[in-house]
Amino acid sequence: MPLKAVILIGGPQKGTRFRPLSFEVPKPLFPVAGVPMVQHHIEACAKVPGMKEILLMGFYQPNEALSRFLVSAQQEFKVPIRYLQEYAALGTGGGIYHFRDQILSGGAEAFFVLNADVCSEFPLQEMLEFRQQHGDMHSFVILGTTVQHYVEKPSTFVSEIINCGIYLFTPAIFQHIGEVFQRNQQELALCPYLGEESSNGWQRAEVIRLEQDVFTALAGSGKLYVYKTDGFWSQIKSAGSAIYASRLYLNQYSKSHPERLAQNKPGGPVIRGNVYIHPTASIDSTAVLGPNVSIGEGVTVGAGVRVRESIVLHGASLHDHTCVLNTIVGWDSTIGRWARVEGTPSDPNPNDPYAKIDSETLFRDGRLTPSITILGCSVTIPAEVVILNSIVLPHKELSRSYKNQIIL
């Protein structure tokens, strides 16, 4: 059966919570567990028999990083991959509706839609089989996962199924989206005055949100199914959640890509748990790395360095005896001897009663909420200082310790 996949990658206005990391590279290309975020999606789609084409859809302007990535991904995964640029932010439904001809071209009988900022096991084949068994060839499937929210009073766990942002549609979905589009147009025609909100809160009819506008209409129609998965799932909204997602993918590598996990070798650094090290990185044998560490291209790690729960981006240099915990070290940054760079884990894991919920706001009660420490690109941390729960913007050269601050 001919299939396609659409990966919604958003645009620069979305994902501002990923700053300052998103200043350097579009968020969908940010490396998670050693490879670009969206490559995990592409790998999963390319593995499904019958996959004819993968379409990346978003409103980034064409840029070199994206183009290069598309070329290399096509070569590696041997499936056509194209980027479709939306002329404006059209919402999760508006984009696929706008490009419906492209999606259906070549006779696709069904297609997946995946949000780029989810981290998942991508049980795509299972979703197809589920549809065959439970629905019919005209059913739509939403991937769902059960989470248990811990509720304090009374102290208990409440189960809930949440939408994972991964869908399986047939061409019939466009009929339903079309109906929403028509409704929007009619509403706009009735509210000619600027400033009056239409039902979807936007001025344009073409902005359509799948979850709010389309699914709510379909619920109860017998056409929409939820496939519940037990596999891992998480959202990548902020830098902190990238570290958590890395942990999930690194864990998956033991089955899917064992060659990507570093091993303890004589003469090599001490590896604890799951660690990814790019082949061009240079690591001293007295360093201790992991668990949950990704070391990028050309990184140097000196003697007696400790790295745990962190992502070290390419070109960075960690000098002797440094200690890096719960941190993202930006491209080409330098951390001086004996410095301590540390953040506070913010696992967006709703099942963990002790996890900090991935905070919408950076500040609470006038103080910076403790979170992952982020060093932007080309940051220099001097020797012997401590950088704690702070965000350092790109190209800064610090001269002292900082705690709980954003350093411009």
Place this chain on the structure above:
Amino acid sequence: VVLAVSYMSDALEAAMREQEQRLGIRISMSHEKEPLGTAGPLALARDLLAEDGEPFFVLNSDVICEFPFAALARFHRQHGGEGSLVVTRVEEPAKYGVVVCEADTGRICRFVEKPRVFVSNKINAGLYIFSPGILQRIQLRPTSIEKEIFPAMAQDGQLYAMELQGFWMDIGQPKDFLTGMCMYLQALRAQHPEKLHSGPGVVGNVLVDPSAKIGANCVIGPNVTIGAGVVVEDGVRIKRCTVLEGARIRSHSWLESCIVGWSCSVGQWVRMENVTVLGEDVIVNDELYLNGANVLPHKSIAESVPEPRIIM
């Protein structure tokens, strides 16, 4: 030597036996069952002090300086008064009690506690010499020598002040202890530089017990004292700290302005700073950050202390 103590322990007695043998002197313990203040203990030890009719020194134990015993004894004999006390100049006299005295003789006119306007910048350094006659002034009850005895002696013209040369520090607080340590090491550098440690990875004034072991690629100093049997593993950086006997600092840790107590174990990749004080036998787990933590003895620390507090 008479030790006036309000708490007597076996450890103290045993340590004093050792000192007696080593120095060939007699050390007596005068044990207050109830607190007697700063003068009362002298009355308690009356018999020991008046034994040979000679003047006797009195020292506050939490003072460190270049003790001028000979000069003080000379000064005291010369003026013939009942008591002499050592004064030192400080920058912030308003924090202490200041001494006002005659410039030429050193006879003390009066004391002023924490003066709000500038009166004098000489303060009582906590080091005295008295003739046995002073014991007539002191009763066996809680008495403050500064508040009750000295003012009376000053009025009688019996109290004289000698100025201290060199450094002085009240080291009762950990913060001041470290400052005093730095001053002591500086004086040692001037007078007995051969006692200080030197070598690769040693910076500034560092005192290391011969039985201590320091690993490879460490940078120790300035202003560090390392006690007997201490083990400092590879790649450790220590600045402005006192590390007491038997402690172990594991590799790649970084310590500044700390006091590490006897037999402590500080883990790998630990960062301690800002007058962190570890009591005896404290264990600090790997990879933690302690900022101004005051840890009571025998505690295990498994979590970072990012802001100063006391850990019981």
